[in-house]
Amino acid sequence: MEKDNPLRVYVDHVLSSAKRAANLTNSLLAFSRKQAVNLEPNGINEIITGVQKLLERLLSEDIELCVQTSAREITIMADRTQIEQILMNLATNARDAMTDTRVLTISTAHASIDKAFIHKHGYGKAGTYARVTVADTGHGMDENVKEHIFEPFFTTKEAGRGTGLGLSTVYGIVKQHDGYITVESEPGKGTAFHLYFPSVRVRREKARQVEPKMPSGTETILVAEDDRETLQLMKEILREYGYTVIGAADGDEAVRHFAEHRHRIGLVIMDVIMPKKNGMEVYSEIKKLDPSVKVLFVSGHARDVVLDRGVVDSKSNFLSKPIAPSLLLERLRTLLDAEVPGPP
Secondary structure, X not given: OOOOOOOHHHHHHHHHHHHHHHHHHHHHHHHOOOOOOOOEEEEHHHHHHHHHHHHHHHOOOOOEEEEEOXXXXXXXXXXHHHHHHHHHHHHHHHHHHOOOOOEEEEEEEEEEEOHHHHHHHOOOOOEEEEEEEEEEOOOOOOXXXXXXXXXXXXXXXXXXXXXXXXXXXXXXXXXXXXXXXXXXXXXXXXXXXXXXXXXXXXXXXXXXXXXXXXOOOOOXXXXXXXXXXXXXXXXXXXXXXXXXXXXXXXXXXXXXXXHHHOOOEEEEEEEOXXXXXXXXXXXXXXXXXXXXXXXXXXXXXXXXXXXXXXOXXXXXXXXXXXXXXXXXXXXXXHHHHOOOOOOO
16 A cells, blocks of 8 residues: 555554554463473573573663573473563663662572461462562562552553553563462562472483573664664664674665665564564565575464465565564574575
């Protein structure tokens, strides 16, 4: 549809609403414990240190991130992608809650859940756990707020700054890992979230095997994403691992940037739903400029939903958001290293 068509504004509004709905659906799936998980032995310390630089980029420059891991690694059965999502959600909440003294501390420790814990909190299963504490120096919460923070759509943020699903997503993911979460907070004294994940014993060699390598590169990547925070996060991840990044906030901008820099762009990461032109419309235009262009489509919708709606075809390279940094980097490297078929 041409951008000067009077119906275009309504189409863009519908697409934008659909995108927000998809993100809400993913968060609600996590809260209701229906989101797919891939549990493998993972060292919790290794996960945290692996995402530390990304968290530093996510926080403001005036926030100090202090990571204190246990002397011995603690292995848990975890979906690494979802643990990274927990850390990013809690870090974002902490960032928005801190004003004057701004320190975020993430620590790990060996812990046990015993009768005293169960009696105090009214839940829990006795055993050994990895405890992850995320503590900030923010404004804190009163008892009334604490009672509701894990409810979907509950938020203390001003209108337009969040959906109220960040902490409910955290809660759902922790539950999917058979874990528990407690919170300590007082007005003016900051907030500390304590996450408990059952620890497991595995052979050290096996634990090493599942530690992912984060592939890097030097190519130039065009990232087309209309959500400002998601775009910034992707840019920071890619730059951290050696890539040069060009950002585009809508479909028209993506086409302009590609036309200007196509001779040095190695791959395009493209959101399926964007204002002005959607992902497939952009792909159609840039393919005319470079038939061999490599594209990785991303969306808050599941792959099956996107295929059913005909937004992308079955041959398209596709990832569902949210995307763990490790998965993004691995898929990116695979596509960049793949040979481009020659003309028939």
